[in-house]
Ligand code: ADP
């Protein structure tokens with residue numbers, strides 16, 4: 001079964017008139033796949049992420065994550081799903097400034113029934129896996145942009161989610177650092193993780209196996225790109 005499937009999803013907003021943010025969108029993400037959603041500003045990318053992440057619900061159609069129809073469960077069940085099934089990475093990192101890297105990565109495990117020492121051990125392992133073995137006790141302000149994004153990726157993966165959702169993960173770093181982040185995402189995909197990447201930029205979206213093109217809330221076409229191996 002797919003990790004995520006959308007079937008005939010429509011989402012409108014009422015804002016001095018009706019804005020159709022998503023219009024009859026159907027798409028599914030198989031386990032282990034690496035998909036990019038690409039489209040210009042206002043095309044519906046964030047709306048799609050919010051629906052998959054359970055932050056909002058569709059007007060019509062269904063959104064399933066791990067087989068669960070998010071429209072048929074309570075707000076608290078949606079929130080629980082968001083906490084465990086999906087790991088989020090944002091362009092602004094969203095780290096807690098007063099916490100160290102290890103403490104940031106351990107944070108989502110608080111809801112998962114781990115003891116404190118288990119959480120910290122898992123967090124150290126996750127940081128080692130993203131190449132930050134020597135930065136465990138640094139706070140975000142003591143890290144570079146690329147290092148902060150790697151902490152955010154380690155945090156997203158710590159609860160072993162079914163899906164890693166990366167929204168413009170290179171949006172706030174320079175080109176070389178962005179390339180390093182895309183290499184890390186490729187490694188994470190190679191380790192068997194399912195990834196959904198969102199970007200307006202083709203050179204970023206091309207790192208996935210396929211690109212889902214959205215425009216004006218509609219899924220225009222799905223392009224197979226065969227995952228460009230980042231180099232350098
Ligand atoms: P993208 O992420 O591709 O820039 P969005 O999903 O943010 O696109 O937006 C799709 C459309 O829905 C746009 O026309 C946007 O103005 C509208 N929209 C998104 N969120 C809201 C909202 N909360 N209220 C009203 N309109 C919204």
Ligand code: ADP
Nearest residue numbers: 135141142143144145146147148173176177180
């Ligand atoms: P990356 O390529 O991982 O983003 P950089 O080349 O930007 O790394 O940073 C090189 C080194 O400088 C890193 O080891 C990092 O710890 C340090 N560094 C970068 N920015 C800061 C900062 N704002 N405060 C403290 N150290 C920093």
